[in-house]
Amino acid sequence: MSDDETLPRREDFGVLRRITTRWADEDVYGHVNNVTYYSYFDTAVNGHLIEHSGVDTRTLDAVGVVAETSCRFLRQLRFPADVEVGLAVERLGTSSITYRIALFQGESEEPAALGRFVHVYVAGQGEQRATTPVPEPVRRAVEPLLR
Amino acid sequence: MSDDETLPRREDFGVLRRITTRWADEDVYGHVNNVTYYSYFDTAVNGHLIEHSGVDTRTLDAVGVVAETSCRFLRQLRFPADVEVGLAVERLGTSSITYRIALFQGESEEPAALGRFVHVYVAGQGEQRATTPVPEPVRRAVEPLLR
Amino acid sequence: MSDDETLPRREDFGVLRRITTRWADEDVYGHVNNVTYYSYFDTAVNGHLIEHSGVDTRTLDAVGVVAETSCRFLRQLRFPADVEVGLAVERLGTSSITYRIALFQGESEEPAALGRFVHVYVAGQGEQRATTPVPEPVRRAVEPLLR
Amino acid sequence: MSDDETLPRREDFGVLRRITTRWADEDVYGHVNNVTYYSYFDTAVNGHLIEHSGVDTRTLDAVGVVAETSCRFLRQLRFPADVEVGLAVERLGTSSITYRIALFQGESEEPAALGRFVHVYVAGQGEQRATTPVPEPVRRAVEPLLR
Numbered sequence: 069m070s071d072d073e074t075l076p077r078r079e080d081f082g083v084l085r086r087i088t089t090r091w092a093d094e095d096v097y098g099h100v101n102n103v104t105y106y107s108y109f110d111t112a113v114n115g116h117l118i119e120h121s122g123v124d125t126r127t128l129d130a131v132g133v134v135a136e137t138s139c140r141f142l143r144q145l146r147f148p149a150d151v152e153v154g155l156a157v158e159r160l161g162t163s164s165i166t167y168r169i170a171l172f173q174g175e176s177e178e179p180a181a182l183g184r185f186v187h188v189y190v191a192g193q194g195e196q197r198a199t200t201p202v203p204e205p206v207r208r209a210v211e212p213l214l215r
Numbered sequence: 216m217s218d219d220e221t222l223p224r225r226e227d228f229g230v231l232r233r234i235t236t237r238w239a240d241e242d243v244y245g246h247v248n249n250v251t252y253y254s255y256f257d258t259a260v261n262g263h264l265i266e267h268s269g270v271d272t273r274t275l276d277a278v279g280v281v282a283e284t285s286c287r288f289l290r291q292l293r294f295p296a297d298v299e300v301g302l303a304v305e306r307l308g309t310s311s312i313t314y315r316i317a318l319f320q321g322e323s324e325e326p327a328a329l330g331r332f333v334h335v336y337v338a339g340q341g342e343q344r345a346t347t348p349v350p351e352p353v354r355r356a357v358e359p360l361l362r
Numbered sequence: 363m364s365d366d367e368t369l370p371r372r373e374d375f376g377v378l379r380r381i382t383t384r385w386a387d388e389d390v391y392g393h394v395n396n397v398t399y400y401s402y403f404d405t406a407v408n409g410h411l412i413e414h415s416g417v418d419t420r421t422l423d424a425v426g427v428v429a430e431t432s433c434r435f436l437r438q439l440r441f442p443a444d445v446e447v448g449l450a451v452e453r454l455g456t457s458s459i460t461y462r463i464a465l466f467q468g469e470s471e472e473p474a475a476l477g478r479f480v481h482v483y484v485a486g487q488g489e490q491r492a493t494t495p496v497p498e499p500v501r502r503a504v505e506p507l508l509r
Numbered sequence: 510m511s512d513d514e515t516l517p518r519r520e521d522f523g524v525l526r527r528i529t530t531r532w533a534d535e536d537v538y539g540h541v542n543n544v545t546y547y548s549y550f551d552t553a554v555n556g557h558l559i560e561h562s563g564v565d566t567r568t569l570d571a572v573g574v575v576a577e578t579s580c581r582f583l584r585q586l587r588f589p590a591d592v593e594v595g596l597a598v599e600r601l602g603t604s605s606i607t608y609r610i611a612l613f614q615g616e617s618e619e620p621a622a623l624g625r626f627v628h629v630y631v632a633g634q635g636e637q638r639a640t641t642p643v644p645e646p647v648r649r650a651v652e653p654l655l656r
Contacts, residue, residue, distance in 0.1 A: 086382065089405075091409070092251075102578060104544075106543065106547055107386055134543040137543060141578075148412050148413060237552040249431060250400040257395070258589075273539065280391075284396060284432065294556070395533040
């Protein structure tokens with residue numbers, strides 16, 4: 069990142085979700101492995117949708133398929149402290165949602181990582197599979213996160 | 216284990232399945248984390264069933280639910296060498312299958328771990344869920360592993 | 363289990379540790395995968411030791427190596443509800459500790475799983491590696507859990 | 510992606526590494542979870558470095574810290590077929606390496622995912638930690654992958 073970049077803080081996110089770290093999240097270097105950061109993203113997005121949409125999103129016909137993700141790793145995370153996941157919606161399209169995500173740990177106001185996570189909604193199986201509008205319950209759950 | 220225990224060797228198993236280790240299988244102590252051994256067990260059993268039953272077992276009405284597992288850890292495993300998983304069936308019951316499993320890595324004839332894995336077959340949802348006979352395709356896939 | 367077995371309850375454990383479930387803890391059958399139960403065990407034991415021993419146990423010369431684990435799976439667990447891990451010490455030996463563990467989720471008083479987890483303490487590298495007494499800080503952290 | 514984008518094929522990568530999928534790589538939707546794709550990336554990069562640098566890179570003073578990763582998910586992956594990971598080096602800087610990665614499964618010539626993975630080399634602990642040149646053995650291992 070450029071030196072004068074302003075990093076987002078906890079208050080820049082519509083919701084903060086708490087995730088407990090696990091012993092095996094750390095790899096041989098004694099810090100949380102890069103792959104695990106994405107499991108924090110995945111868990112925060114889906115946990116928010118299930119708890120705030122009023123439906124178990126796993127039972128909907130329309131499925132949010134992950135189209136694209138990315139992460140910039142700024143600081144190490146360690147077990148056993150909790151991680152707070154800040155969640156914001158950057159773009160709510162007809163059939164896709166783009167989330168901005170930040171991870172925080174401990175007292176630091178600086179994020180340990182900044183992520184991007186794109187869900188595209190599809191319905192149908194095999195050859196019939198096609199994009200479909202974001203289901204209404206999901207739309208209602210993410211609208212408050214628009215920034 | 217007692218000093219005079221005879222440990223099983225590769226030849227004591229009806230099938231050996233090869234699994235590639237992963238970077239993050241290792242924890243902060245620089246060896247494969249104990250939890251991951253069970254993912255090798257799980258993968259070998261289900262991989263064998265899918266490849267040798269003639270059906271995708273995930274589509275059957277009867278589901279193999281894991282009732283009990285255990286593992287004795289005898290040697291460390293390390294990334295990036297492959298792991299060979301020896302699979303044998305100790306007991307093929309009406310509705311359950313008990314597997315004996317051993318993990319091997321490298322030239323050593325001694326297993327790195329010895330495991331036990333019990334599948335009980337169930338069908339139906341919620342209150343209606345009940346044990347059901349081992350499906351025929353599964354039975355045929357495991358009979359050659361009986362020891 | 364036998365029908366008249368009395369299952370332990372939350373109150374039978376010296377400590378209960380809360381773990382947040384993750385989206386990918388669930389496998390294709392829509393319940394937490396059996397392997398993941400062991401990551402809850404591993405996390406609860408090591409989290410307790412790090413937080414209650416007064417030292418970061420990862421920096422000690424003596425390392426708790428997992429010698430044996432087992433689990434009986436009694437009920438399904440699901441994302442996104444938290445899991446509570448009950449921790450008790452069944453045996454505190456010279457160089458080993460045997461933990462009894464139970465997992466609870468939601469309102470149910472019945473455990474979803476019962477586990478056993480054996481740490482053996484070793485020190486030294488390679489050929490020189492040998493069992494060593496349980497470090498004093500670890501001993502103090504687990505004595506209150508003896509049942 | 511734009512419709513006329515030309516996707517890379519297996520032959521566009523200097524090396525292809527084979528990874529075995531695991532049962533629990535699949536989530537509730539019956540396809541490999543998005544997070545797991547990154548474990549394939551991580552494993553391919555570190556496996557290549559350990560096997561082709563002539564040293565166990567985990568023992569070097571300079572550590573490759575992951576600074577940034579991204580992935581575009583183009584097709585589903587399923588257990589139990591193997592995944593082939595294509596590895597190329599897009600940029601070999603003084604203290605960083607940028608990898609381009611593609612995942613393939615089955616007969617298809619089209620990649621299931623396209624990734625980017627940036628390692629920055631650092632040495633020292635805590636406040637003293639600073640970027641350091643890519644170690645010579647690592648440089649030799651990745652030069653053949655430059656595209």
